[in-house]
Amino acid sequence: MTRSPIDGYLAELDRALVGRRGTKADLLAEARDGLRDAAEAYRAGGWNETEAQRRAIADFGQVREIAADYQAELSTHNGVRTLWLLVLGVPAMQASWQATRLLTYGSWDRLTTPNPSWYLFITQFTHAGIYAVPAVGLLALLCTRWLSRRFDGVRTASVCRVLGAIAVGLNLFSVLLLIGATGVVDAARLFLSGPCGLLMVSWVVLSFRLVVLARRSWGRCATIVA
Structure with missing residues (x-):
């Protein structure tokens, strides 16, 4: 036919x-x-x-022209989903890990290895970064909503991708830096308890999943625009 x-x-x-x-x-x-x-x-x-x-x-x-506009809309939709996952998922993981640590391990006073001064600086930096991620994600969502009412979809998608990449990158950097520094000081701290270890692995998986989602938007739009 x-x-x-x-x-x-x-x-x-x-x-x-x-x-x-x-x-x-x-x-x-x-x-x-x-x-x-x-x-x-x-x-x-x-x-x-x-x-x-x-x-x-x-x-x-032409298909190429229409595809650029439609892909921008698809990318914005994907970016918004990624940002919501950041805004809701990162604080949920942080709160879950802290609660699980208290329930299954207890107070930090139980630790037997000392904390070097550089490690305290890194923990403060990474914790600030982790808490800043939802704020950056929420700002990106507000900017995307505001731009979508005033500019074309291609420009809105570009801003959404940039802000999303900043938030995703900050989250991944903070998580990996904290895990790496903790492993250097005392690798046993990475597995205070079975549930804590499981949540830590889940947090890393979530962080890399966010990178994959953000990367898909960047790669596909670049292909269509080129």
């Missing part, structure tokens, strides 16, 4: 986009409805089915 011009156009657009399946399906459905409405208008004007669809496609725009 021969594919219609609109179906072929939508299939090409589908291949050009990367993002959540549901969000991408909504964008493709929006494009399909617009194309079919335009083709219907051309048919009413006397054009045959195939020519009406081709003219509707020409009016709609």
